[in-house]
Amino acid sequence: MFSPGNITEKLRVASLPCSGEVVVDLYAGIGYFTLPFLVHAGAAFVHACEWNSHAVEALHRTLLLNGVRDRCHIHAGDNRQVSAATWPGTPPRCSEGGIPSPPLSSQLQLQDVADRVNLGLIPSSEQGWPVACRVLKKDTGGVLHIHHNVETPPVLLAEQGSAEAASPGGEAQHPAEDSEKEMLGARLRPEWQQWAEATATRIQGLLAELHRRPWRSSVLHIEAVKSYAPHVHHLVLDLECRPVLPLE
């Protein structure tokens, strides 16, 4: 949650045009994205889902400190459950340190509410895709921000063209290292595009199945957040999902 590598994504979220929108943050943690949505991006309301009681407590405090507690509903528990408890809500049990903890058997009751859903879980947020589809507004749809770690084979410098391939000293060509260097030169890699398109197709299918009508999904943007491990990149796919209108 404190990874400095996520700062670019935090700033990007802060600059998103979310004025008047209802956002669902499926993996809210201590509010790393919930807060920028509320404080900077203009979101009208955020439903923040989180199952770790310590994170829930910290999220509650930071919302208070930032003066946005009234615009956020914390859903404490596993976001994949079908119906839900809120926090604070039913009288909390107390953990050892006296910090109130949310009921463990809480379930998420949200559906048909969101203009935007944030799925900030890596290595994959795939388990949350059906939930994201359910919470998205069924008549107008919205945008999903899907985090995922994608394996990216090293680019042989020779593939980048002779000008780039030759180092100033004329050294032998070698695979680019997975480091800041690689991220700096990061372009839209074919593997990222393939993953984005496969994800768009999957989500479109989930939405069509859920609502028994056709939906379309369009890749708006692929953001490379950070190099997570050698040849593994943390990406965010911005996916616009809309129901297909009868006359379209």
Ligand SMILES: C[S@@+](CC[C@H](N)C(=O)[O-])C[C@H]1O[C@@H](n2cnc3c(N)ncnc32)[C@H](O)[C@@H]1O
């Ligand atoms: C990688 S953290 C991200 C938190 C925040 N988005 C950030 O970037 O700081 C993922 C969070 O999701 C929570 N989480 C994971 N699976 C969950 C689930 N099924 N339901 C609710 N919360 C979940 C974890 O407890 C953790 O706080």
